[in-house]
Amino acid sequence: MKRAEVLEQLELACRNGYALGSFSPRNTVLISAIVRAAQAQKSPVIVQMSSNEMRWFELSAKEFADAFRQRAGDAGVPVILHLDHTYDFDVIEHAVEAGFDSVMIDGSKLPFEENIALTRQVVDYAHSRDVAVEGELGNIGGADQLETGGDTSLYTVPEQALEFVERTRVDTLAVSVGTAHGVYPTANPHIDFERLSQIRDLLPDTPLVLHGGSGLPMETVRRAIRLDGRGGISKLNIATDLELIFQRVLGVQRMPNAEVVRLPADALERAIEEVQAFVEDRMRSFLFSSGKAAI
Numbered sequence: 001m002k003r004a005e006v007l008e009q010l011e012l013a014c015r016n017g018y019a020l021g022s023f024s025p026r027n028t029v030l031i032s033a034i035v036r037a038a039q040a041q042k043s044p045v046i047v048q049m050s051s052n053e054m055r056w057f058e059l060s061a062k063e064f065a066d067a068f069r070q071r072a073g074d075a076g077v078p079v080i081l082h083l084d085h086t087y088d089f090d091v092i093e094h095a096v097e098a099g100f101d102s103v104m105i106d107g108s109k110l111p112f113e114e115n116i117a118l119t120r121q122v123v124d125y126a127h128s129r130d131v132a133v134e135g136e137l138g139n140i141g142g143a144d145q146l147e148t149g150g151d152t153s154l155y156t157v158p159e160q161a162l163e164f165v166e167r168t169r170v171d172t173l174a175v176s177v178g179t180a181h182g183v184y185p186t187a188n189p190h191i192d193f194e195r196l197s198q199i200r201d202l203l204p205d206t207p208l209v210l211h212g213g214s215g216l217p218m219e220t221v222r223r224a225i226r227l228d229g230r231g232g233i234s235k236l237n238i239a240t241d242l243e244l245i246f247q248r249v250l251g252v253q254r255m256p257n258a259e260v261v262r263l264p265a266d267a268l269e270r271a272i273e274e275v276q277a278f279v280e281d282r283m284r285s286f287l288f289s290s291g292k293a294a295i
């Protein structure tokens, strides 16, 4: 998919009160679960893999992109291939060469000026290849940081977000407003909606991305997406939940992709069906993207 088509999907979502789910299958088998869910719900969707996930599951960008094309090639609904959290330029290059539609460069742990320089370098390269770029400002971190009470010094500063987008020309921005990666230790994760509104005011045309979508309460997600009718979050990353379902259904621990694909076909099919049901539920009741494929 071309960069303009990726951005069009996100802008449609923003204008029409829904968000695209960006799901991590964590192995090539579960790509089918996400694609089937999108087809059943007539929903646009994003399939993502991060550089850490590639390492954990011993998958290259090319292996993942090839498996994606096999399963999503003629899906009949918009399915975007996205590279999630990546810290190195050479990993971005491999993914772009492999055919990813969109890439995330995460310079959020770097000092502001270094984050700008690295993100700008990726934008210049990716845009020349017609690939969209997501940047991150403010540090989203892991769920363990929530136990310290939510350190707002890690949150995105609205004025910096404006300067960051203007100077990097990044297409979409991941914001840190209280969500976290992994499994939440609390039943009520908090989102700083005032901060999210300020960012939206300063950046009315930049699709905003929320990470840490596993385990967020439905009302919180709905409010972040709609943001009082102005259009808030256009892309919600959901990663951990899919792997937890996979492990529960199969009674296995985390394993490399090469071992996953050798598991019995009927067991894998059961896992695909359960993950598909979960993704469909998220499209219907969290993302509101059901039926929006042909909007």
Ligand SMILES: [Zn+2]
Residues within 6 Å of the ligand: 085, 140, 181, 211, 212, 237
């Ligand atoms: Zn993330």
